[in-house]
Amino acid sequence: MEPIDNLTLYELAGADPENRFSPHCWKIRFALTHKGIAARRIAWRFTEKEAIAFSGQPRVPVLVHDQRVITDSWNIALYLEETFADRPSLFGAPAAVPLALFMNSWADTTLMMTLLRVILLDVYACVDDRDRQYFRSSREARLGMTLEEAAADQEKHVAEFRKALQPLRSVLARQEFLAGDQPAYADYCVLGMFMWARCTSEVALLEPSDLVFRWRDRLYQAFDGLC
Ligand SMILES: N[C@@H](CCC(=O)N[C@@H](CS)C(=O)NCC(=O)O)C(=O)O
Numbered sequence: 001m002e003p004i005d006n007l008t009l010y011e012l013a014g015a016d017p018e019n020r021f022s023p024h025c026w027k028i029r030f031a032l033t034h035k036g037i038a039a040r041r042i043a044w045r046f047t048e049k050e051a052i053a054f055s056g057q058p059r060v061p062v063l064v065h066d067q068r069v070i071t072d073s074w075n076i077a078l079y080l081e082e083t084f085a086d087r088p089s090l091f092g093a094p095a096a097v098p099l100a101l102f103m104n105s106w107a108d109t110t111l112m113m114t115l116l117r118v119i120l121l122d123v124y125a126c127v128d129d130r131d132r133q134y135f136r137s138s139r140e141a142r143l144g145m146t147l148e149e150a151a152a153d154q155e156k157h158v159a160e161f162r163k164a165l166q167p168l169r170s171v172l173a174r175q176e177f178l179a180g181d182q183p184a185y186a187d188y189c190v191l192g193m194f195m196w197a198r199c200t201s202e203v204a205l206l207e208p209s210d211l212v213f214r215w216r217d218r219l220y221q222a223f224d225g226l227c
Helices: 023-035 049-055 073-083 096-126 129-143 147-151 154-164 166-172 185-200 211-222
Strands: 002-012 037-044 062-065 068-071
Touching: 002 023, 023 037, 023 073, 023 096, 023 185, 049 068, 062 073, 068 073, 073 096, 096 129, 096 147, 096 154, 096 185, 129 147, 166 211, 185 211
Parallel strands: 002 037
Antiparallel strands: 002 062, 062 068
16 A cells, blocks of 8 residues: 555544445545545544644544645545546446446435344444434434334344335346445445445445355455554
8 A cells, every 4th residue: 555645534533443334435435445546544533523624624534735626535536536537446437437426325214224223222332432422312303212212123124224225236236346356436336335344343234145245255255454
């Protein structure tokens, strides 16, 4: 990994500052590794809004490169692709960019919402003490119920999550990775969600016979030392 001068990534951290569990930040960790570059990584907590106020919005990841500030993982991926164009492409071909955007949007909505119901209490257990009240009140407002109500019947939520993965299985029955015969950003959009669970929860999300389990294993091996 080549360290790049003045490249800084703000990442969500838990009670353990080394536990960087945000799915969106993981997408960028994979993207940087794919490009063979390393950024300085700064741990950030949900309630440290003032630390990223310079970015004009309240969420991570935030990437700072020289004087440029880039927010939203999708924008960051596009920025890395354009700025480090001489390194391996994150998308493979221009035509693959909108398809990767579709994958990103699907992962951030359908997949994330079903997975959230499975791991919600485990995520809550990982957040830093100073974030606990904020996490509870912001998520309960979003969900319209208590964390405990949203997380009840975990078995049912695991079944719904597995069902939601069906479109991936149709692709993985025909090719090794979502992006083709090599992994790329479309894969990282989904893998980021699995890393969110891996960093916070011990629940068995997938059966070993599942094509998605085998795909995930291939990626864990490809990113050995990072995952
Ligand atoms: N669409 C954004 C979503 C970023 C996002 O929601 N990040 C979460 C961490 S996973 C966050 O910073 N949340 C702050 C909050 O909930 O106040 C992206 O892809 O970067």
